[in-house]
Amino acid sequence: MGSSWLDLDLNVGSLRFPVDAPEVFPVESKRVEDKISMRGGERSDAQVEGLEAELIRVTEENKKLDETLRIITAKYTSLWNQLNDLTTTTSSSEGASPSPSPAGKRKSESSGGHTEPANCNAECTSAEESCKRVRQDCKPPVWKLHVRTNPSDSSLVVKDGYQWRKYGQKVTRDNPSPRAYFRCSFAPSCPVKKKVQRSAEDQSILVATYEGEHNHSQPSKLGDRSDVDFGRSSHPKSSVTEELHRTLVEQMARLLTKNPAFTASVATAISGMML
DNA sequence: CGTTTTTGACCAGCGC
DNA sequence: GCGCTGGTCAAAAACG
Numbered sequence: 416m417g418s419s420w421l422d423l424d425l426n427v428g429s430l431r432f433p434v435d436a437p438e439v440f441p442v443e444s445k446r447v448e449d450k451i452s453m454r455g456g457e458r459s460d461a462q463v464e465g466l467e468a469e470l471i472r473v474t475e476e477n478k479k480l481d482e483t484l485r486i487i488t489a490k491y492t493s494l495w496n497q498l499n500d501l502t503t504t505t506s507s508s509e510g511a512s513p514s515p516s517p518a519g520k521r522k523s524e525s526s527g528g529h530t531e532p533a534n535c536n537a538e539c540t541s542a543e544e545s546c547k548r549v550r551q552d553c554k555p556p557v558w559k560l561h562v563r564t565n566p567s568d569s570s571l572v573v574k575d576g577y578q579w580r581k582y583g584q585k586v587t588r589d590n591p592s593p594r595a596y597f598r599c600s601f602a603p604s605c606p607v608k609k610k611v612q613r614s615a616e617d618q619s620i621l622v623a624t625y626e627g628e629h630n631h632s633q634p635s636k637l638g639d640r641s642d643v644d645f646g647r648s649s650h651p652k653s654s655v656t657e658e659l660h661r662t663l664v665e666q667m668a669r670l671l672t673k674n675p676a677f678t679a680s681v682a683t684a685i686s687g688m689m690l
Numbered sequence: 691c692g693t694t695t696t697t698g699a700c701c702a703g704c705g706c
Numbered sequence: 707g708c709g710c711t712g713g714t715c716a717a718a719a720a721c722g
Contacts, residue, residue, distance in 0.1 A: 581695055583714060596713070600694085610713095 560623040561614070571595040571611040573623040579609055590615040605629055 562573050571593070580600035586593045592613035599605035607627040614620040 580693090582716095584696075585712065585714095588711065594712085608713095 558625045560625065562621045562623065563619055564621050565619070571613070571621065573609075573611055573621055575623070577601060577607075577629065587612070592618065599629060602629075 560573065560575070577599055578601040579597035581595055581597050583596040584593050585596070590612060592615070594610055594612040597609040597611065599607040599609075607625065607629050609626070610624040612622055612624075614622050
């Protein structure tokens, strides 16, 4: 995928309209044409021809811009679908990645990402191992969420819109950072658990592991103290994908707003529509 | 005073 | 069976 999609050549540099003629945008072209035809007698033919030429030129540029926007949208959709596929596969295969832990066979850690039976197919041959797999398959769904935080911030808090109660903390063998254990405190019967630990490789990344599914609606919608609301579904996977969606949109917005020509064009377009 | 967090103790699974 | 390790419990402390 590379950066080709990020290299947004919007070709907006030529869209520098005269300040006194904002109405040349397509939404207003019909009105401009009417004005021209109505007041044609008051203007010279040269002026009319000049305006018409300008109108045609700007209309063409708008078509180009519209086409570019359509391409960007298509690329974004394509990229988003790829990301969806990627998160679906990585969330189930992450636990299979080489673990720094020599043991790496503990039931929770090792089965953390093993919800995908395909992972076991190549390895599990004996009856004993297939029994283990059956046990693992019965476990609640497990999803991982990586959140970049300020490394100086030592709190193990991942704001995901739900209300959590910490019930334990432990230093694990393969990571010097402590791991915090949380339960969903919004509903006492909610089976969801969350483990949060800093990444061993990058201390600025918090790795939140969700187990199970919420059996209630998201509390943040009911006006609780949580300040993030990116999970519309009670399913933890949905929270993850919504988070990715949000990140993508933010990145796109950041890229676009960094381009002064683009922001100038948007401003001109908006003012043109308002006028 | 009720709720949440902290933290040491305990339990269970797994490999040897 | 033993030791290691991750996960959970529960009493005490902290907090609002």
